[in-house]
Amino acid sequence: MTTWKLECSACEVWARGDTLASVCPGCGQPFLVRYEGAAPSRDALRDRWDMWRYTPVLPLRDDERPVSLGEGATPLLEAATLARAVGVQQLWIKDEGLNPTGSFKARGMSAAVTRARGFGVQGLVVPTAGNAGAALTAYAAAAGIPVRVYAPRQTPPNIVASIRALGAELVLVDGHIGDAGKQARAFAAESGYFDVSTLREPYRIEGKKTMGLEIAEHWGWNRLPTHIIYPTGGGTGLIGMWKVFRELIDWEWLPRGIALPRMIVAQADGCAPIVKAWQAGADRAIPWPNPQTHAAGLRVPGPLGDRLILRAVRESGGDAVAVSEQAIARATGQLTRTTGIDAAPEGGCALAVVQTMVADGRIPSTANVVVFNTGSGASYRA
DSSP states (O other): EEEEEEEEESSOOETTTTSOOOOOOTTOEEEEEEESSSSOOOOGGSSSEEEEGGGGGGGGTOOOOOOOOOOOOOEEEEEHHHHHHHHHHHEEEGGGGGGGGGTTTHHHHOOOOHHHHHTTTEEEEEOSSSSHHHHHHHHHHHOOEEEEEETTTTSSSSHHHHHHHTTOOOEEEEEEEEHHHHHHHHHHHHHHHHHOOSSSSSSHHHHHHHHHHHHHTTTTTTTOOOOEEOOOOOOOOHHHHHHHHHHHHTTEEEEEEOOOOOOEEEEEBOOOOHHHHHHHHHOOOOOOOSHHHHHGGGGSSTTTHHHHHHHHHHHHHHHEEOOOOHHHHHHHHHHHEEEEEEEEHHHHHHHHHHHHHHEEETSSOOOOEEEEEEEBGGGOHH
């Protein structure tokens, strides 16, 4: 039986796993799920090929079924031609654009909506740069839970159309995702809807960590890539992968002493709060004024998980790099035309960061690199 508790990521406060919880009531920082009892066995993996294959290490009660649309189990594709062009030994693309609703957000929302349904919430609300809203709307529809989405007016129109088609009550907001977040939290307070904003509930990160589980299983649970390049807005995917790599060692699913990947933050230079904090040696980020980038998922000026992102980068010996809009567009086209993957600009940003780091000598030619394409390019085309 899987049991867990919630621990504050910054102080000593904790809560029971059967408690509907948002952020820590003591310090306002995110809660993280901590599993209790005997270490789960790798032999207990489920005979299914979606992210719920990893049910023994996910927050699911024995008496419930997940709200699932087939998320996860996305391909990890070797791009040998691209590796030669970039100048590394191996380069792999983890193509999250093949998830339901076209992005990695499906993983987190599957876990979050499963737990929300278990708690009997009356409704769900989220601010979004696009993909999170589409994913929440889909999973809420599958669970029969009403949902309201707050999105900036500049959200890609195809994503806006998907949110509407899936049945959400959509509110378009002047400004950026931070402005949408303020309105979403106000609505949650007055309506009783539960806020599933990034890291304002503890379960989206558990869904996102399955990306790390899939990478570990791909290499037979005995080695990992040298570098993971992750396009970082709210950062839950990066935080979740770093969390699960440490869990896998504790559970002895990975050998002790294994070399863990260097976690690399990829951001656009028009919205790079984590890169700026990293370069300053800070443990927190200052909200970015007037965020601008065509990679909508990276237009997050003040991520709540800034401290956790920076901790993962620091503990892994990683790095944080920002690239220009021109570099993002160029690399997105190169990624798409070279591999056949319909890359989103966030994926192009990750590739552009690899190119920059190799040119600067910050990634060696012997590296085995995983680049995350977090969404489908089709979502961005009108």
